Amino acid sequence: MKIVEELEGSGGLASIARMTEAIAALETRRTELIQELRSQRLASWEEIGQACGMTRQGASRRWSRQAHATSFGAAAAAYRRGRPPYPESAVDWLIPGTAKSVLDLGAGTGKLTQLLVARELAVTAVEPLAEMRSELVAAAPAADVRDGSAEAIPLENKAVDAVVVAQAWHWFDAAKALPEIARVLTPGGTLGLVWNVRDHSVAWVAELDRVLHRHTRQEIDTRPSIGTPFREVERLDVRWEHALTRDELLDLVASRSYVITMPGKDRDELMHQVSELLDSHLDLRGRKKLTMPYVTRCTRARLAS
Numbered sequence: 001m002k003i004v005e006e007l008e009g010s011g012g013l014a015s016i017a018r019m020t021e022a023i024a025a026l027e028t029r030r031t032e033l034i035q036e037l038r039s040q041r042l043a044s045w046e047e048i049g050q051a052c053g054m055t056r057q058g059a060s061r062r063w064s065r066q067a068h069a070t071s072f073g074a075a076a077a078a079y080r081r082g083r084p085p086y087p088e089s090a091v092d093w094l095i096p097g098t099a100k101s102v103l104d105l106g107a108g109t110g111k112l113t114q115l116l117v118a119r120e121l122a123v124t125a126v127e128p129l130a131e132m133r134s135e136l137v138a139a140a141p142a143a144d145v146r147d148g149s150a151e152a153i154p155l156e157n158k159a160v161d162a163v164v165v166a167q168a169w170h171w172f173d174a175a176k177a178l179p180e181i182a183r184v185l186t187p188g189g190t191l192g193l194v195w196n197v198r199d200h201s202v203a204w205v206a207e208l209d210r211v212l213h214r215h216t217r218q219e220i221d222t223r224p225s226i227g228t229p230f231r232e233v234e235r236l237d238v239r240w241e242h243a244l245t246r247d248e249l250l251d252l253v254a255s256r257s258y259v260i261t262m263p264g265k266d267r268d269e270l271m272h273q274v275s276e277l278l279d280s281h282l283d284l285r286g287r288k289k290l291t292m293p294y295v296t297r298c299t300r301a302r303l304a305s
């Protein structure tokens with residue numbers, strides 16, 4: 001191929017470096033094209049697999065996580081309206097009392113960022129999606145909001161005393177994110193991970209989840225292992241309730257990544273089934289305000305000094 005000859009030039013290490021750069025650029029562009037095709041539903045994983053010389057399962061395994069991770073922009077406003085904040089006691093536990101500066105990584109629309117800013121910490125919030133960032137800037141104007149990702153954090157070395165990741169660790173490439181987080185933390189700094197998990201021991205929540213899982217299931221490891229250079233890994237569960245309206249509950253459902261990425265017909269059907277549940281379940285029907293029970297799962301770990 002002509003392009004290969006051009007990159008190869010006179011050979012040697014310079015050719016290898018040029019080829020490596022070109023492969024990375026092509027890989028990035030291929031991922032973007034796949035995301036475009038999937039978000040507009042112009043190609044199936046079967047067809048994408050064929051075009052990439054791999055099986056349907058191989059293509060879906062490789063790119064669907066990225067497609068989901070980048071889906072939130074399409075539902076940023078619903079995300080802001082429907083998703084819960086985090087209990088103050090969880091934030092107390094995640095951020096050491098001595099910390100002065102904190103990075104909220106994968107900050108989304110600023111659900112956690114707002115709580116950090118209210119504590120008068122110097123807060124940097126990193127978020128890769130422009131639609132989420134515009135909600136974030138409005139929600140937490142005192143934060144230093146930056147475009148970036150967990151795998152390439154736009155901060156100097158040893159810039160912050162604590163890093164927190166709310167509801168986002170499962171989207172990161174942990175092998176790349178962990179050394180990046182260690183780089184931007186001061187020695188002895190902390191990494192905190194947090195997820196709000198709906199409490200299925202309550203009957204109507206279990207019923208809601210049955211409806212959601214009829215369409216798709218998203219398994220998230222909310223007690224992930226965190227390896228070197230971090231240590232002293234500790235866990236905490238906090239039980240609490242979030243009051244929300246019927247419309248906010250529909251927004252909560254609509255802002256799940258697997259709902260955003262569903263074909264329109266399936267999404268409409270799912271939203272209809274959730275509305276029916278709200279209208280018919282004995283614990284829900286006729287209620288203006290609902291109370292969603294959560295178990296907030298927290299993990300914290302310390303960077304070696």
Ligand SMILES: C[S@@+](CC[C@H](N)C(=O)[O-])C[C@H]1O[C@@H](n2cnc3c(N)ncnc32)[C@H](O)[C@@H]1O
Nearest residue numbers: 069106107108111129149150166167168171172
């Ligand atoms: C479920 S939302 C959580 C947002 C926010 N932290 C919260 O608690 O509401 C996940 C966020 O992670 C972001 N994200 C996905 N992949 C990421 C990555 N590799 N690096 C940084 N953020 C990422 C998404 O854009 C999205 O805003």
